[in-house]
Amino acid sequence: MVKGTPHLKVCLIEDEVLEGEACEGKGKWVFSTEKHEWCGRSFTSHIREDEVILAFPATLKGRITNVCIDADRRGFLKVHGSEELAELVKEAMESSITSGITEVGEYLRALFTVFLSHYHKELALLDEVIERNIHDVVKGGVKAYSLYQTYTRSMKLHRGVHGMIYALRKLSTLFEELNPLITDAVMLENMYSTSIDRITQTFDLHYTVTSERTNSVVTKLTIISAIFLPLTLIAGIYGMNFKYMPELNYPLGYPAVLIVMALIALGEIIYFKLKKWI
Numbered sequence: 001m002v003k004g005t006p007h008l009k010v011c012l013i014e015d016e017v018l019e020g021e022a023c024e025g026k027g028k029w030v031f032s033t034e035k036h037e038w039c040g041r042s043f044t045s046h047i048r049e050d051e052v053i054l055a056f057p058a059t060l061k062g063r064i065t066n067v068c069i070d071a072d073r074r075g076f077l078k079v080h081g082s083e084e085l086a087e088l089v090k091e092a093m094e095s096s097i098t099s100g101i102t103e104v105g106e107y108l109r110a111l112f113t114v115f116l117s118h119y120h121k122e123l124a125l126l127d128e129v130i131e132r133n134i135h136d137v138v139k140g141g142v143k144a145y146s147l148y149q150t151y152t153r154s155m156k157l158h159r160g161v162h163g164m165i166y167a168l169r170k171l172s173t174l175f176e177e178l179n180p181l182i183t184d185a186v187m188l189e190n191m192y193s194t195s196i197d198r199i200t201q202t203f204d205l206h207y208t209v210t211s212e213r214t215n216s217v218v219t220k221l222t223i224i225s226a227i228f229l230p231l232t233l234i235a236g237i238y239g240m241n242f243k244y245m246p247e248l249n250y251p252l253g254y255p256a257v258l259i260v261m262a263l264i265a266l267g268e269i270i271y272f273k274l275k276k277w278i
Helices: 083-099 104-139 144-171 176-238 253-274
Strands: 009-013 016-019 029-032 044-047 051-060 063-072 076-080
Touching: 009 083, 016 083, 029 083, 051 083, 051 104, 051 144, 063 083, 063 104, 063 144, 076 104, 083 104, 104 144, 104 176, 144 176, 176 253
Parallel strands: 029 076
Antiparallel strands: 009 016, 009 029, 044 051, 051 063, 063 076
16 A cells, blocks of 8 residues: 555445445444554464454465454454455455344354455466466476466465464354364365475476477487498598598599498488487
């Protein structure tokens, strides 16, 4: 957010989602982009008898940002985070209105259900990118940096899912209705781990394909050298300036040497073909 601009506020009042000044001092569920001291570090929590305050990381639009929650069992929920988070909070608030829920625990359930949906969508997009990368690696049309970008993206999302699991486990100490979501979140984390393993394997495949292509080029150069080595030897012998070289006086000496050289080259090519080296 640009310095000097007002903080974004969104609130749920009865059956309506409001923004801005309409939220001042109102609403059982309030979201704000305003920063708080307790919201500075990820993976921190304070659990009291009727209240849980915690901060955890979330990955939104390719960026890791802090999400801070102050959940009071007496009926108030405050969420602090970035403007990207506001979209998910609005979606969760609208879902709460549709479902007709009014309890803080159910608000939290709606919020983390939206988080789960968000990460599932991101996982589907990530898997599509991985499939394209694998296809491009086999075709030789992908570079290591492209794979690195995919890996970085997956690690950020994995950290976000891990942060969600942390938050659910902390909040479930007071809000038991969140327990079923923990299992879903852990399964989602395992799916992200599998995708990260696939990216790592794609790196290995990339280096294997690159090595094979390099070896193929080296093999062809070696074969070319092997073909020309005896020809170079013959040319070198008859290029020496000795006075007595009988073959130089033969009328058919030159074509005979050319024929011998051609036969040697042809013989080597046939041999390499039989060995399937070329």
